[in-house]
Amino acid sequence: MEHQDFPIPTGALIRQGGRACFYRLVNTNPLLIQVQSGTKIVTANDKPLRLDAGAYGLLPDYQPLTMENIPKAPQQYQTIALSVPRQLFEDAYARMGSVAVPSMPLPARSSNMPDEAAALFEYCCQPGNLTRLPSAIARARLMELITWFALCGAVLGQSSSPRLEDRLRQMIETDPAFDWTLRHAAHAFNMSEATLRRKLAAENTSFSEILSDTRMNRALGLVQTTALSMAQVALEVGYHSPSQFAARFKERFGVSPRHVRNGSEPVERIGTEVERSGADVLSR
Structure with a gap:
């Protein structure tokens, strides 16, 4: 083959x-x-x-x-x-x-x-x-x-140069559960921690925001596409506490992971327009 x-x-x-x-x-x-x-x-x-x-x-x-x-x-x-x-x-x-x-x-x-x-x-x-x-x-x-x-009318538009934010998100997506640090990222991109921090600030974001947002968007995908328990989903994206994971998920998306999967809770507002938390992520 x-x-x-x-x-x-x-x-x-x-x-x-x-x-x-x-x-x-x-x-x-x-x-x-x-x-x-x-x-x-x-x-x-x-x-x-x-x-x-x-x-x-x-x-x-x-x-x-x-x-x-x-x-x-x-x-x-x-x-x-x-x-x-x-x-x-x-x-x-x-x-x-x-x-x-x-x-x-x-x-x-x-x-x-x-x-x-x-x-x-x-x-x-x-x-x-x-x-x-x-x-x-x-x-x-x-x-x-x-x-x-x-x-049939669906043509992909031209790409723009990937932002540092996008490259960082790609790196974190390879293993969201890994204990990523600013030091890891700076080493991967051959720059100092101060330089990486400054370049991300110029894109109106930070390492911690991108890390959290990348993990939450992977979690959303796991909730929607697998039968993993919520505790296992939490582990898959680097959270050892299911309750902390559920709270962060609801903070990011405005609904609990169980609502996304089962529709088991009433929702008065659908989604939430939260403060920018790093990149804007995988659509589903």
Whole structure:
């Protein structure tokens, strides 16, 4: 088998029992999604995009998004998402030649997806389908899928230079439970702690804010996509106290992790516009 030279994605099934709105979520890779039940309203730059059950969409990387997920009783909200490296989008568009790439990456709907494209999306999302293929074939399948999305109106906008904040988030995401310190980060980026602190301040953030926010957004993903207990989710993102984890989660998102999973608590306000806490994170 040929060595895989890029991360092979697998579809993530996102389930949510309670209605909630999550502010300032940022993906570190673009996402191809299909809403399977309920409704998703995603907003960027004050432009909302509504995706009802059956709709396909493209969510950009490193673009702050507000995500409102609305279950339709008696079913949970459910979406399948495929995280695809940006380079594959750029390669696919280069091969298409005539595609008009937007100057800004914004959420987009892929309208009137043909059956062949829908079947390819389902194939790529199934665990194991792409990983057992040679790298060149897996890449070709994903680029074909990206091309279908583009032909149906969902084209990924141009990327901007990654901020130091984004690079730091990528590093923390490799192991959110690790005891990361400013010293670790400064060493990884070949700069002094004072320089790193100053550069992050210039981006209106700090190491501790990015660390906390990255962990909370990974936790949100685990709550939505796994059956892990809340105590295990807490451990996975570096919290040894489940109660401390639950309090921090609610502070960040305005709802408890149990509400997100089960919809078991009344909510008078949906989500919360909190003070900026580092980067704006993975959208779901």
